[in-house]
Amino acid sequence: MQAHITIRNLDAWYGKHQALKDVNLDIPRQQITVIMGPSGCGKTTLLKTLNRFFELTDGTRLAGKVLIDDEDIYSSGVDVTGIRKKAGLLAQRPFPLPMSIFDNVAYGMRIHKMHPRKQVEERVKHYLMEAGLWEEVQTRLHAPASGLSIGQQQRLCLARGLAVEPEILLGDEPTSALDPISAQHIEGRLHELKNSYTTVLVTHILRQARRLADYVVFMYMGEVVEAGPASQVFEHPEQERTRAYLAGVF
Amino acid sequence: MIKKYLQARHLEEAFIKGLMLVSFAIVAGSLGLILWTVLSKGLPSLTWQMLTQSPKGGYYLGKEGGILNAILGSLYLAGGGTLLALIFSLPMALYLETFVRNKSWGRFVRLALDVLWGIPSIVYGAFGFTLMLAVGLRASLLGGILVLALLELPIMTRAMDEVIRLMPPDLMQASFALGSTRLETALHVVIRQMLPGILTAILLAFGRGIGDAASVLFTAGYTDNMPSSLLRPVASLPLAVFFQLGTPFPEVQSRAYASALILTILVLIISLGSRFLAGHLGRNVIR
Amino acid sequence: MEIPLKTRIADWRGRLDSWAGSSMFAITLLPLALVVVIFVALCLRALPLVEQSSIPELLFGRTWSPQRGLFGFYPFVAGTFWVTAGAVLLAVPPCLLTAIYLAEYAGKAIRLAVKPLLDILAAIPSVVYGVWGMLAIVPWVQNRLIPFFSQKLGFLTILQTDNPTGFGILAGALVLAVMIAPFIISVTYEVLVTVPEGTRQAGLALGATRWQTIKSSILPITLPGIVAGIVLGASRALGETMAVLMVVGNVAKVPGSIFDPAYPLPALIANNYGEMMSIPLYDSALMGAALILLVIVLTFNIASTLILRRIMGRVRRAW
Numbered sequence: 008m009q010a011h012i013t014i015r016n017l018d019a020w021y022g023k024h025q026a027l028k029d030v031n032l033d034i035p036r037q038q039i040t041v042i043m044g045p046s047g048c049g050k051t052t053l054l055k056t057l058n059r060f061f062e063l064t065d066g067t068r069l070a071g072k073v074l075i076d077d078e079d080i081y082s083s084g085v086d087v088t089g090i091r092k093k094a095g096l097l098a099q100r101p102f103p104l105p106m107s108i109f110d111n112v113a114y115g116m117r118i119h120k121m122h123p124r125k126q127v128e129e130r131v132k133h134y135l136m137e138a139g140l141w142e143e144v145q146t147r148l149h150a151p152a153s154g155l156s157i158g159q160q161q162r163l164c165l166a167r168g169l170a171v172e173p174e175i176l177l178g179d180e181p182t183s184a185l186d187p188i189s190a191q192h193i194e195g196r197l198h199e200l201k202n203s204y205t206t207v208l209v210t211h212i213l214r215q216a217r218r219l220a221d222y223v224v225f226m227y228m229g230e231v232v233e234a235g236p237a238s239q240v241f242e243h244p245e246q247e248r249t250r251a252y253l254a255g256v257f
Numbered sequence: 258m259i260k261k262y263l264q265a266r267h268l269e270e271a272f273i274k275g276l277m278l279v280s281f282a283i284v285a286g287s288l289g290l291i292l293w294t295v296l297s298k299g300l301p302s303l304t305w306q307m308l309t310q311s312p313k314g315g316y317y318l319g320k321e322g323g324i325l326n327a328i329l330g331s332l333y334l335a336g337g338g339t340l341l342a343l344i345f346s347l348p349m350a351l352y353l354e355t356f357v358r359n360k361s362w363g364r365f366v367r368l369a370l371d372v373l374w375g376i377p378s379i380v381y382g383a384f385g386f387t388l389m390l391a392v393g394l395r396a397s398l399l400g401g402i403l404v405l406a407l408l409e410l411p412i413m414t415r416a417m418d419e420v421i422r423l424m425p426p427d428l429m430q431a432s433f434a435l436g437s438t439r440l441e442t443a444l445h446v447v448i449r450q451m452l453p454g455i456l457t458a459i460l461l462a463f464g465r466g467i468g469d470a471a472s473v474l475f476t477a478g479y480t481d482n483m484p485s486s487l488l489r490p491v492a493s494l495p496l497a498v499f500f501q502l503g504t505p506f507p508e509v510q511s512r513a514y515a516s517a518l519i520l521t522i523l524v525l526i527i528s529l530g531s532r533f534l535a536g537h538l539g540r541n542v543i544r
Numbered sequence: 545m546e547i548p549l550k551t552r553i554a555d556w557r558g559r560l561d562s563w564a565g566s567s568m569f570a571i572t573l574l575p576l577a578l579v580v581v582i583f584v585a586l587c588l589r590a591l592p593l594v595e596q597s598s599i600p601e602l603l604f605g606r607t608w609s610p611q612r613g614l615f616g617f618y619p620f621v622a623g624t625f626w627v628t629a630g631a632v633l634l635a636v637p638p639c640l641l642t643a644i645y646l647a648e649y650a651g652k653a654i655r656l657a658v659k660p661l662l663d664i665l666a667a668i669p670s671v672v673y674g675v676w677g678m679l680a681i682v683p684w685v686q687n688r689l690i691p692f693f694s695q696k697l698g699f700l701t702i703l704q705t706d707n708p709t710g711f712g713i714l715a716g717a718l719v720l721a722v723m724i725a726p727f728i729i730s731v732t733y734e735v736l737v738t739v740p741e742g743t744r745q746a747g748l749a750l751g752a753t754r755w756q757t758i759k760s761s762i763l764p765i766t767l768p769g770i771v772a773g774i775v776l777g778a779s780r781a782l783g784e785t786m787a788v789l790m791v792v793g794n795v796a797k798v799p800g801s802i803f804d805p806a807y808p809l810p811a812l813i814a815n816n817y818g819e820m821m822s823i824p825l826y827d828s829a830l831m832g833a834a835l836i837l838l839v840i841v842l843t844f845n846i847a848s849t850l851i852l853r854r855i856m857g858r859v860r861r862a863w
Contacts, residue, residue, distance in 0.1 A: 058749065065652050088267075092751030102742035104761050114760065115750040118266065164746070171750050270755035277645040280638035284729070287722045288665050291676045298679065345571055352568035362572070368849065369575035375776070375845035376582070376838065377783020379810045383834040384582045386817070387589050411575065438561035468669025471785035471810065475817050495671040499786060502675065517675045521668065528667045529660065 011036040011175065011205045012057060017071035019052055019061060026052045028229040030071070038221035039197065039206040041237075043213065045257055049229040050209045054177055057207065058094040059087050075175070092119060094175040095168035100184045101160035103152035104167075108144050111152045111163055115171035130170065138166035139196050158189025165196060176200070178208040182215065194219060213253070217241060225249050292521070299518025302511035308519075311492075312481040312512070324516050326483045327497035331520075333398060333484050334477060334493055335467035338405025342413050342462060347455070350417035354424065355443045367418065373411035379471035381408050386475040398484060398491040401477025405466045413462035420454025421447060453534065460531035464524050470495035494520040583838065590832035593825055602832070608796045610819075615829045617836065622798045623713075623806030624837075627788060628781045630717025630802060631724060636774055639725050643732035648744075648758055666726040674790035677719040682791050685718075686710025690803055705803035707793070714802045716792035720784060724777045731773030731852070735766045738856055772851040779844035783837065785810035809837045 010033035019027035026049045034040050042050040055061040056073055059080060073080050080090050092115075104111050112131045116122055122130055131148075135141040140162040144155070152163055161181065168176070178197070182190035197206060198219060210216055216223065220237040225246075233240060233249045244250045251257065304323075311326035349366075357363040385404035394400055424447060432442040448455065470493075478490025479500060494516045501513035593602065593615060605616025646655055686709060693703045705712070739762050747757030763770075793805020794815060813830050820827040 060745065060749070063745070063748070086267075088751040088753055090751075091749055096745075096749035098742065098745065098749070100742060102740070102746040104743070104746055105765050106760070114747075115752075118750070118752050118756050118760075167746075167750065266753050266756055270753045273641075273755050274645075274649070277641045277649070280641040281645060283638050284642055284665075284725055285661060287725070288661060290680060291668065291673070291722075294676045294679050295672060298675070345574060348568045349571045349574070352565075352572055356565050356568055357572075366572045366575055368846075368853075369579055371849045372579055372842065372845055373575050375779055375783075375841060375849075377785065377810060377841060379783065379785045379813055380582070380586075380834050380838050380841075383813060383831060384585055387585050387831065407578070410578075414575075438557055440561045440564040441557070443564075464667050468667070468671070470669070470671050471814055474814055495669055495786070498671045498675060499790075502678070502790075514675070517672050521672050524667050524669060525664060528663055532660065532663075 009036065010034055011076065012207070013072075013074040013077070014053075014056075015072040015074070017053075017056065017073065018069070019049075019056060020068040021052075021064065022066045026229050027056070030231050032224060032231060032234055034205065034207060035222050036205050037202055039201050039208060039219050040222040040224060041216040041220035042207065042209045042224045042226060043211065043216045043252075044226035044232075045252070046211060047228075048226040050226050051179055052229075053226070054179055054207065054209050057175070058091050058096055058177055060091075060096070092171050093173055094177055095171060095173035097161070097165055097168055097176065097178040097181040099180045101157060101164045103155070103160050103163055106152065107149045108152050108155070108163060109148040112166050112170050115167060119171060121172065134166040134170045137169055137196070137200070138162045139192060140166055156189075158185050158192060161185055161189065161193055162196070165193065169200075174205060176204045176206045178206065180209055180211065183210075183212070213255070225252060227252070295514075295518050295521050298514040299521075302515040303518060307512065307515050311483050324492075324494070324497055324512050324519070326481060327492040327494045327516055328519060330398075330477075330484045330492040331467050331494040331523075334401045334405055334473060334491065335463050337398070337402035338409055338466045339413075339459060339463045341402060341406035342409040343459060346410055346413040346417060346458075346462075349414050350421055350455075351443045351447060353418055354421045355429065355439050355447060367415075370411045370415055370418075374415055377471070378408055378469050379474075382472040382475045385472065389476060395488070396476060396478030396490050397486075397488045398477065399487040401473045401491060401493070402487075404472045404476045405469070408469060408472050409462040409466045412465055413458050416458030416461050417451075417455055420458060421451050423454075424450060456534055457531045460527050460534070464527040464531075467527075468495060468520060468524055470499055494523075583835075586831050586835040586838060590828050590835050593828035593832050596825065603836075606798060610823045610826045610829065613825060615825070615832075617809075617833065619796045619798045620807050620809045620812050620833065621836065623792075624782060624808040624810075624840075626713050626799050626802075626806055627716045627720060627792060627808050628778055630713055631720035631781045632774060632778050634717055635721035635725050635728055635777070639728040640732055640770070643729045643736060644758060646729070647733050647736035648754060648762070662726040662729060665722070670723070670784060670786040671790075673719055673723055673787035677715060677787055677791035681718050682710040682715050684710075685712070685715045685803070689714065693803075702801050703803065705801045707804055709793070709805075711791055711793040712803050712805045713792065713799055716788045716806065716808075717802070719787050719791055720781050723784060723787060724781050727780060728773060728777040731776065732770050734856060735769035735773060735852075736762065738769075739765060766855075769852060769855040772848040772855070775844050775848040776852070779841050779848070782841055782844070783810060785814050789814055809833050813837075 012032075012034040014030055014032040014034075017027055017030040018025065030053060042053060044050050052061065056069065061067055061069065069081065075090070075093065079085075104114055106114070109131055112134055113127050116127055116130060132141060135144065140159060143159060152160065155163060161184075176197070181197075182193050185193065194215065197208070200206070201221070208219065217237075222235070223237045223240040224234040225232045225240065225248075227248055233244060233246045240249065241253065244253060307323035308328070309325055310323040312323070353363050353366065381404055385400065385407065389395070389400050428446060428450060429442055432446045437445075473493050473496060477493060477496075479496050480490045480492055482492075484491045497516040498513045498520065501509045501516070504510065596613070597605075597615065602615055602617055603621070604618050605614070606618050607614045607616045608619060646658060650658075690705075690708060690710065697703050743761050744757055747761050748754070752760075788808055789811040792808065792811060794807050794811055795805040796807045797804070799806045813833050816826070816830060820830055
């Protein structure tokens with residue numbers, strides 16, 4: 008199957024520190040790809056290069072290519088906001104926008120002018136249902152989003168992200184701030200959505216990786232050590248370091 | 258792929274960014290204009306004579322001589338005022354951080370300080386004048402010093418307080434753990450750690466004091482003579498500008514411009530110098 | 545911060561510490577005492593005036609003629625209002641935009657370069673601003689703005705005047721606007737910076753432009769703080785004396801246009817202190833003016849300070 012995202016010879020620096028070294032990856036379409044590795048290995052940095060969030064930090068530098076659907080997202084003239092619409096981000100800590108629950112979900116649709124006014128209400132309901140939040144909030148759609156519990160907020164962020172109709176879902180440790188039940192909820196949703204979106208998740212929880220991954224990327228100290236289908240990497244890892252990580256050595 | 262194209266929201270952002278840059282240019286340009294005006298008018302009048310003599314040749318605002326009386330007067334006024342304010346400011350700032358028991362009291366004092374900080378200098382001048390009348394003190398160096406001390410007190414304390422609050426609490430804990438009293442901690446640890454910030458606060462207040470006209474207007478008087486005693490009126494640079502600018506004599510006006518230039522240079526030195534000092538003096542500071 | 549329990553050190557160190565604590569505490573009574581004393585002292589000085597005329601008569605009277613014992617403060621209050629409002633209206637849009645630019649768009653290098661610039665603007669003494677006003681702003685108003693506006697927009701009463709000199713409210717407002725600019729920019733910047741990064745990123749991740757996230761997520765939350773900052777800036781403008789005095793014309797009439805001269809309260813006090821003692825009740829009147837000024841400034845100050853504190857808490861970010 009043709010890769011959705013192709014990364015070639017990617018290097019990334021924070022000032023003088025090189026965070027990514029010659030990364031080469033093909034991320035498959037409509038599967039869940041999990042990037043795993045110990046903290047500091049560069050997995051979040053890699054994720055951030057995919058929606059061009061990396062450049063938001065002062066003093067960063069990038070070299071190499073990142074292609075989505077065979078087009079370099081870093082070439083000049085590219086509309087950054089369009090890329091971010093295509094690749095939605097679910098962050099570690101949920102950050103509801105300072106508006107009502109309804110407006111949070113509708114926000115993306117409105118700024119991209121995706122639907123005529125009359126349809127917005129219906130679409131908001133649709134995405135809240137996709138995120139598994141509809142039942143809990145249907146009676147208080149116009150209450151402030153800040154009143155939700157943290158697990159509900161993360162599902163709201165999921166609904167909000169889905170509402171802009173991305174093709175790619177990026178998740179930066181999306182459950183690490185949540186209680187186990189909410190975490191399970193989110194994992195369940197991601198699993199159910201996997202056939203509709205190309206999902207790339209970063210996690211440091213090995214068991215979560217095992218539960219969710221179709222494709223696995225193991226990183227260490229800024230380099231991709233090993234990458235491949237989940238069954239292959241988990242059962243028969245080729246690299247020594249991968250074996251060590253899976254055994255819980257570090 | 259998604260190429261940049263002319264969406265309304267991109268255009269809107271570009272427009273706003275344009276406005277922002279224009280605003281920025283206005284602000285920066287104003288500073289440039291001010292400095293240029295002061296320089297171009299003041300520089301021609303800046304002679305050696307101007308700096309080393311006091312006005313001569315006439316009963317009041319004579320046409321010859323220079324502005325030494327104002328320069329010295331300002332230095333004495335602001336110097337005295339700053340010292341006097343320091344005596345109260347430093348203990349107060351130290352207290353608010355090391356001694357204070359009741360947090361609400363600390364908040365209340367800070368609120369009172371903020372209120373004092375906002376009182377216009379002319380009100381301080383009017384108040385000072387009232388006080389001076391009541392005790393029979395005439396417009397003099399002493400009067401000016403007292404009012405400037407009043408004016409500078411909230412500025413200095415507030416600045417010091419902001420700096421001292423940044424103190425890492427573990428440092429204070431370490432000192433207490435060694436069995437030192439609050440006073441010893443304040444004097445030996447806090448002051449050393451915060452010295453650059455404290456000095457900056459002092460300079461900040463000094464700069465404010467030396468440039469203020471409204472407060473010394475009533476209380477310090479004005480004279481063509483050099484500062485001689487605490488109880489006699491004294492000239493100051495801001496008032497030198499104000500009074501001499503209004504006369505019809507170009508020679509006197511040129512003294513006004515020179516005073517303005519000297520005042521600006523002094524303030525610039527203090528402002529930029531204090532930043533430099535803050536970096537340079539951080540020897541004993543633990544980062 | 546943990547305060548150690550009161551230790552009983554029996555020796556001289558303990559006594560010294562106690563003594564220091566008590567005297568420092570006494571010093572902290574000073575700010576409050578000063579505020580009260582200043583207020584009371586001015587009230588006392590102004591009292592004779594109130595015994596002669598009633599307060600509404602004084603505040604709303606339009607005739608100011610000390611020789612005849614007529615002290616109507618209204619022209620001065622109006623003048624103060626016109627100049628301050630003008631300064632705020634002129635300063636707020638560019639300052640807000642600059643602060644938003646610095647907080648949301650500019651890189652670290654620009655921010656570091658701008659800080660000294662704002663510090664210097666804030667440190668320049670009032671009289672120097674006054675000199676600049678007289679030399680640069682007043683002629684500009686007189687030679688360019690007045691002719692321009694009377695030709696193009698002369699039908700608007702707010703722009704009509706029989707004062708061709710350039711010394712007037714507009715000149716005062718322009719100078720004052722530059723004077724309060726560094727303050728408004730700083731406070732707005734500090735408020736903007738309290739918004740957590742996550743809120744910005746949430747908007748950006750959805751593909752919004754920066755300006756869209758600012759409009760929808762950042763400005764709504766920071767609005768109270770920004771308004772408080774503007775009110776604080778206005779209170780600074782109210783009290784500025786020398787610069788305004790030198791360019792505003794100092795004519796005791798209620799203004800009707802931005803080109804009219806005005807006589808704000810600080811200017812009134814500063815200009816006439818010399819004759820204060822020679823005319824009966826004049827000194828009370830000027831102290832009364834100071835008192836009015838104090839009350840207005842205090843109200844603005846306390847209100848906005850309390851709001852700002854609540855919003856910014858103890859978090860003060862550095863540039």
